[in-house]
Amino acid sequence: MARMAKKRDDDDLRRLKAEFPDVHDALLAGRLPSLRKALVLAGLKPERSRLDKLKKSWTKATDGERDAFLAWLGATGALPESTAAAGSRSEGARADHAPIASGRYLLPAAIREIRAIMARRKITPEDVMNEIGFASDGRALARALNWNASLRLAVIAGLERWLRENAGA
Numbered sequence: 330m331a332r333m334a335k336k337r338d339d340d341d342l343r344r345l346k347a348e349f350p351d352v353h354d355a356l357l358a359g360r361l362p363s364l365r366k367a368l369v370l371a372g373l374k375p376e377r378s379r380l381d382k383l384k385k386s387w388t389k390a391t392d393g394e395r396d397a398f399l400a401w402l403g404a405t406g407a408l409p410e411s412t413a414a415a416g417s418r419s420e421g422a423r424a425d426h427a428p429i430a431s432g433r434y435l436l437p438a439a440i441r442e443i444r445a446i447m448a449r450r451k452i453t454p455e456d457v458m459n460e461i462g463f464a465s466d467g468r469a470l471a472r473a474l475n476w477n478a479s480l481r482l483a484v485i486a487g488l489e490r491w492l493r494e495n496a497g498a
Contacts, residue, residue: 341368349373429489433479440474443488446495461487 341364346353349371356367368374387395429439447457454474455467463484470488472478480488 338364344373345371429492430485433482434477435473435480442492443474457491461491463487
C-alpha cells in the first residue's frame with residue numbers, strides 16, 4: 330500500500346512540475362509545508378472540508394475515543410440526551426437502532442447479544458433461523474457466529490427484528 334501512495338505522490342509531483350512550475354519551486358524551497366497543500370494551491374486536488382477530516386478521524390478512532398467524543402458532544406449540548414446516553418452505554422447493551430452488521434458480516438456486539446439470547450433461551454442457531462422464517466439450515470448462522478462468515482442480507486434483516494423482539498425477554 331505504501332508503494333502505491335509513493336507512486337501517486339511521484340505522479341502528482343511530476344504533474345505539478347510540468348503544469349505549475351512556480352508552485353513546484355515553492356514546494357521545493359520549503360515555502361509550502363506539504364505536497365497536499367501544493368496540490369490544493371495548484372487546484373489539482375480539492376481542499377478537504379472539516380467534515381471530511383472528522384469522518385476520517387472517526388474511522389481511525391478507538392471505541393474508547395469515540396465514546397469520549399460522544400460524551401463530550403452530549404456535555405456541550407450538541408447531541409440530544411438519548412443519543413449521548415447511547416454512545417456511553419456499555420458494550421453489551423445495544424441500542425434498538427444500532428446496526429448489527431457491517432455489510433454482510435455480523436458485528437462483534439451483535440454476535441455477543443445473539444449468543445446471550447440463545448444461551449438464555451437454550452436454543453440453537455437452527456432454532457433461531459426457524460424463528461426468523463428461514464429453512465432450518467442453521468449452519469449459515471453458526472458459521473457467522475463462530476467464524477465471522479457472511480450472511481444473506483435477508484437473514485441479517487430477520488436477525489435485527491429477532492433481536493428487537495428478544496432484547497427484553
